[in-house]
Amino acid sequence: MGSTITEKILAHHAGLQRVEPGELITAKVDLALANDVTAPLAIEAFKNMGAEKVFDPERVALLPDHFTPARDIAAAENCALVRRFAQEQGIVHYYEVGRVGIEHVLVPDLGLVLPGDLVVGADSHTCTYGALGAFATGVGSTDLAMAMALGEIWLRVPRTMKFVYRGRLRPWVGGKDLILYTIGVIGVDGALYRAMEFHGPVVENLSMDGRFTMANMAIEAGAKNGIFHVDEVTREWLKSRAHREYIEFKSDPDAEYEKVYDFDVSDLEPQVALPHLPSNVRPVSEVRDVEVDQVVIGSCTNGRLEDMEVAYRILRGRRVHPRVRLLVFPGTQEIIREMASRGWLEALVEAGAVISPPTCGPCLGGHMGVLAAGERAISTTNRNFVGRMGHRDSEVYLSGPAVAAASAVLGRVAHPEEVF
Amino acid sequence: MEARMILEGKAWRYGPNVDTDVIIPARYLTSYDPEELGKHCLEDLDPEFSSRVQPGDMVVAEENFGSGSSREHAPLALKGCGVSCVIASSFARIFYRNAINVGLPILECPEAVADIETGHRLRVDLVKGTIENLSTGKVFQATPFPESVREIIASGGLVEYVRRRLEERGGPASR
Numbered sequence: 108m109g110s111t112i113t114e115k116i117l118a119h120h121a122g123l124q125r126v127e128p129g130e131l132i133t134a135k136v137d138l139a140l141a142n143d144v145t146a147p148l149a150i151e152a153f154k155n156m157g158a159e160k161v162f163d164p165e166r167v168a169l170l171p172d173h174f175t176p177a178r179d180i181a182a183a184e185n186c187a188l189v190r191r192f193a194q195e196q197g198i199v200h201y202y203e204v205g206r207v208g209i210e211h212v213l214v215p216d217l218g219l220v221l222p223g224d225l226v227v228g229a230d231s232h233t234c235t236y237g238a239l240g241a242f243a244t245g246v247g248s249t250d251l252a253m254a255m256a257l258g259e260i261w262l263r264v265p266r267t268m269k270f271v272y273r274g275r276l277r278p279w280v281g282g283k284d285l286i287l288y289t290i291g292v293i294g295v296d297g298a299l300y301r302a303m304e305f306h307g308p309v310v311e312n313l314s315m316d317g318r319f320t321m322a323n324m325a326i327e328a329g330a331k332n333g334i335f336h337v338d339e340v341t342r343e344w345l346k347s348r349a350h351r352e353y354i355e356f357k358s359d360p361d362a363e364y365e366k367v368y369d370f371d372v373s374d375l376e377p378q379v380a381l382p383h384l385p386s387n388v389r390p391v392s393e394v395r396d397v398e399v400d401q402v403v404i405g406s407c408t409n410g411r412l413e414d415m416e417v418a419y420r421i422l423r424g425r426r427v428h429p430r431v432r433l434l435v436f437p438g439t440q441e442i443i444r445e446m447a448s449r450g451w452l453e454a455l456v457e458a459g460a461v462i463s464p465p466t467c468g469p470c471l472g473g474h475m476g477v478l479a480a481g482e483r484a485i486s487t488t489n490r491n492f493v494g495r496m497g498h499r500d501s502e503v504y505l506s507g508p509a510v511a512a513a514s515a516v517l518g519r520v521a522h523p524e525e526v527f
Numbered sequence: 528m529e530a531r532m533i534l535e536g537k538a539w540r541y542g543p544n545v546d547t548d549v550i551i552p553a554r555y556l557t558s559y560d561p562e563e564l565g566k567h568c569l570e571d572l573d574p575e576f577s578s579r580v581q582p583g584d585m586v587v588a589e590e591n592f593g594s595g596s597s598r599e600h601a602p603l604a605l606k607g608c609g610v611s612c613v614i615a616s617s618f619a620r621i622f623y624r625n626a627i628n629v630g631l632p633i634l635e636c637p638e639a640v641a642d643i644e645t646g647h648r649l650r651v652d653l654v655k656g657t658i659e660n661l662s663t664g665k666v667f668q669a670t671p672f673p674e675s676v677r678e679i680i681a682s683g684g685l686v687e688y689v690r691r692r693l694e695e696r697g698g699p700a701s702r
Contacts, residue, residue, distance in 0.1 A: 131675040144556045148599050151559075156689040174557060181557035231597040231621055247599040247625035253689045263675060295544055296591040300620050329591060329619055384544060471553035471596075490595060492548040494571035 109359020113302040116242040128266040137224040139254035143171035145229030152252035162258030168200035170210040178474040208465040211235040211407035212438025223354035237334035238318035266365040267302040272309035274373030279523040282317030283507030287378040291388030299329035315344040316413035327385040380505035401484040402515040409487035410438030414508040419451040421512035427459035428518030436463035536583035540645040543589035551604040565607025582609035593622020602631040639667035
């Protein structure tokens with residue numbers, strides 16, 4: 108019996124020939140990361156462990172991206188604590204406001220994660236990096252402290268579920284629609300404790316940006332990790348980013364899968380997740396006419412250049428509906444710079460969008476665009492739980508950037524074709 | 528930080544997918560003081576909870592408790608407002624690890640969850656893994672912890688486990 112890509116990466120990092128699902132392993136970590144919400148607790152646990160030095164100052168990344176630029180004094184104090192720790196420890200990959208981006212957009216862009224790596228992050232969306240053929244999973248602060256101290260993490264080897272996507276995507280349908288559709292089918296605990304492995308001609312034709320979006324939301328199905336095979340698209344993307352050797356692991360043809368889903372997505376419409384679960388998914392045609400107060404385009408899910416391009420294509424020469432606030436928050440400073448040089452920023456500002464620095468703020472109702480009671484947003488983020496973006500009586504609809512941008516123009520949930 | 532092995536308290540019963548955003552909304556995450564977090568615990572799901580919960584009370588919920596964010600503030604908030612343990616039909620994986628790591632007892636037992644209503648009095652034996660519903664007289668056996676988790680608990684939690692590992696390496700002081 109063969110092994111899956113997840114099992115192979117885990118075996119490699121545990122120094123074992125092979126591992127079986129359910130097995131407990133202690134694995135070496137290539138990168139451990141935390142943000143301004145999770146790092147303070149991790150630093151406290153690190154000190155309580157009696158640790159004095161991180162295992163490798165080049166393999167710990169600290170990215171203050173949640174309540175930054177500092178929302179209030181408490182946030183500023185947390186950032187100061189993380190900054191001091193980074194200085195004391197000589198952390199190489201600490202990024203200050205002005206250089207920092209939304210962690211899961213910035214980290215792969217800097218080439219800090221490569222195929223075959225094992226990454227743990229004190230942020231649930233760390234699973235994003237699986238798009239590069241790496242094993243990446245979210246952990247809490249104490250687990251992260253262990254990784255910072257020892258360069259190791261204990262893990263149970265997950266069973267793997269395979270998802271195959273066939274057919275040809277319709278216009279305006281992308282990675283976000285595929286993953287929302289998938290979560291709609293299997294449910295928010297449909298992949299609990301499992302690895303989600305993505306395959307098929309449709310995902311092979313996706314850009315890296317689209318793949319990051321899919322892997323990003325594996326956690327929304329309860330998964331431990333989401334993962335793709337490395338192919339030409341990956342290698343091309345890595346050419347300008349990878350500064351060290353990497354290993355391309357691949358699932359064996361006779362690898363064991365707990366379950367295989369085979370989807371023909373040729374007829375798939377853009378998808379929308381209704382409040383208050385990411386699995387509460389409908390095709391956009393069934394959700395039209397729902398009025399929105401705020402539209403949010405960005406985040407670690409959809410804050411990449413391709414997402415910004417979709418927003419630009421729909422919004423150029425159009426106006427945001429007078430009743431609607433459109434927040435655009437790109438994932439990194441580099442993306443903002445690129446948007447400026449291509450003229451997209453100007454077009455978005457002319458349309459009536461406000462451009463935010465790269466921050467997680469609005470996605471989690473932290474700052475920079477919080478919802479009042481009774482307000483409704485459509486957002487390209489990843490969670491629509493009760494109170495996620497503000498007041499407990501506010502509502503969040505999740506979609507890809509195309510539906511979000513079209514909804515900003517029409518003031519209601521809309522199919523992108525409605526604005527052309 | 529030795530946990531009590533026999534717990535007794537009143538049940539607060541909730542449905543499936545109680546996520547970490549409702550356990551402790553992100554707007555409060557600039558604090559990581561358990562007591563401060565505890566003041567807002569579950570407020571978006573049940574605004575009365577944090578003001579009425581009594582020390583020792585237990586949260587009982589259906590599938591996928593603790594889904595969503597990796598915030599360790601979630602089990603800390605539950606501890607901070609006096610919750611002695613969480614009983615659920617199943618737990619989301621990061622919450623599961625975090626609860627073990629911060630010493631919040633958790634028990635997986637769908638049968639008990641089906642029997643328990645808000646206000647029932649419960650007695651939990653953490654050594655045996657039994658849940659007794661004193662209001663209905665029924666006794667349930669929770670799923671035992673996997674070996675990996677038992678090792679962490681036996682070491683006195685993850686912080687102690689790592690402390691021991693660092694000492695085995697010759698101790699940080701010797702570097």
